[in-house]
Amino acid sequence: MTESVEQTPSPSPFHRGEQAAQKRLGVREQMERFGSRVIRDYMPDQHREFYRLLPFIFVGHADKGGWPWASILFNQPGFITSSDAKTLDINALPVTGDPLADALRPGTRLGLLGIELPTRRRNRLAGHIAERADDGIRLTVDQAFGNCPQYIQARELERVDTAAMPTTRVEDIVELDSRARALIQQSDTFFVASYVDNGSGEANEGADVSHRGGRPGFIRVDNETTLTIPDYLGNNHFNTFGNFIENSRAGLLFLDFENGHLLTLTGTVEIIWDAPEAEYFEGAQRLWKFHVDHGRWINDALPLRWKLDEYSPNTLLSGTWDEAAQLRDADAQRNQWSDYAVTKVVEESSVIKSIYLEPRDHPVPKFKAGQFLTVKMPIAGRDTIRTYTVSSAPADTTVRISVKRESASESDLPDGLCSNFIHDQLNVGDVIQAKAPCGAFTFDASEQRPAVLLAGGVGITPMVSMARHALVEGVRTRYIRPITLISSASNGQQRAFFDELNEIAAQSAGSIRSFWALSQVDSDMEPAVDYHQHGRITPQFLQAVLPLDDYDFYLCGPSAFMQSMYDMLRELGVNNARIFAEEFGPASLQRDADQATVEFKPLAVASEAIVEFTDSQVEQAWSDGDGSLLDFAEAHGLSPEFGCRSGQCGACKTTLVAGAVVYQTEPSSPLQDDEVLLCCAVPARVEGEDVARLAVKL
């Protein structure tokens, strides 16, 4: 399991395995710089004081056979003292049956984790036993560092009268009995010990003990000896995984917080760096499997009980194995229609309403901020399909779409069918059908380059999702991608999501900023508060609000808005490849390619073709001017399913049985070689043939 890596010259605070993990995940240099500042060979005063206040501490060690174990030592607060920055005295001994008892002799290397559950504060250290006394140990500190409060559930400690406690009973096990499986399955916290000793004698080797937290159900019991555990984003030290790389053994400690029993296990570990399963597990960066070798129940071990106060905010953003399985099943049916119930309807502006939708028989499918939902509603006796961008974040528990009422531009034309139905007739409790969100206009919140989101009218919907997502990811990863969102609207009444965006901006502590450009402003509106620009978004306005930097630009709005924003950005020297755009209709944005861009040369359109719709057994002559295959099919009495009619939603996708097609607008819905999108495809010319032949399944 050992990976070969270049070793940073001593004294690195990280050993070979930790360096290998950091290198693999692209944080090596950053961690070396950071680690050498925050990992000390002594305890800062703050840590010494912190340890003094603790009523318990976790300890990791390896036994004579090399098996690591995690343990708990406890006493009254004040049982840990420090006479100087290199020395820690612990006035406690392990509980009956704890393998640590056999290792308490000078020279044993220990890893310590001090954790204050009510405040979620924690500090770590590695050291070795300098002296053993009758009632405790004296430790010399080799490494000390602070740790962040992520995934720690807040708990209150209560003590029980030891005189009233049954005698401690130790039960050896070599596999997980039903009690052990139940405890693990409902655990939201455990401790993992790992150990490395390559004989270097360096301070960076030795024992480690680390906390792991998640929602109950975050550990999967695969069978009597195997657990699968997600690894979440942490401090990038990779103390535990680094140890696993060097020595694939670990000790796991589960506390029965309510009854004072301990389940302590030791075994071997398998790291799964790129697990497809992890994709469906919210927050999992990678997985690891733990195979039990042997262990113990230490019944009635502790006179301590803990009451759960609240889950850590990071924990609440993470998944469980049940949810991962449901998400995987939902993903397998991404292209099927499924029922979504309307749970809430909110007026966002004078023209936009938000509809909150909850899938009826599965969790919200996985999607990326910026993607759209394809919905189907029975309107006037006919199933009508449209696409609406999701305006909620992927981590939200419901899907929100936000729909602008489309009114006819001329009095003799009908108003927009679906949008008016949604505004006037869709109510809480109604059920509509939808496919899982899809689309290529997506936002990566982990990207370092700042983003500028330019929204025109209802084009704000993907931008709200992106801003919400960046904020949520900030809680999870402690990095908020900088965003400047500039929204343009006709007037104050049409400013959708004004308060929500201000709230996001406030919570982001300056990483996300929201500006408004309004065509008309009312006399009571305050500049720089209610709006920031009177009129269009101009180059001067952009330059005024954007510090000089290299940005990704995201555009969404009506065609004319998109084109003018695009042209303005190009004139300001923005690279074409840095501009991402989404249109709520047929793609019309005229891009001018960067010099290095190779032009895509499509096949030519046929002038005439014989088109066969195989299922319906209809064969008809198509000629240039008959429009897309969707128009052509409808003209011949067929009623294929369709949605956006612009190559984006994929609702009209079918099998291309024979022949070739050309796309009038480049489809953004993903396509296999044998698939065709009827709404924007026409027959392609075949060299040497006057009439092309085409067969599609319909």
Ligand SMILES: Cc1cc2nc3c(=O)[nH]c(=O)nc-3n(C[C@H](O)[C@H](O)[C@H](O)COP(=O)(O)OP(=O)(O)OC[C@H]3O[C@@H](n4cnc5c(N)ncnc54)[C@H](O)[C@@H]3O)c2cc1C
């Ligand atoms: C990827 C994508 C994402 C989208 N996201 C959103 C979103 O987040 N929010 C949102 O509000 N919309 C969004 N849309 C647009 C949405 O899908 C619908 O197109 C929109 O709601 C209009 O649908 P409708 O049924 O109300 O109008 P339709 O009935 O399709 O009519 C559209 C327009 O044409 C006019 N019209 C109707 N009949 C005729 C006729 N015979 N001749 C001439 N004109 C006519 C109508 O007056 C109306 O203005 C998105 C579209 C795409 C492709």
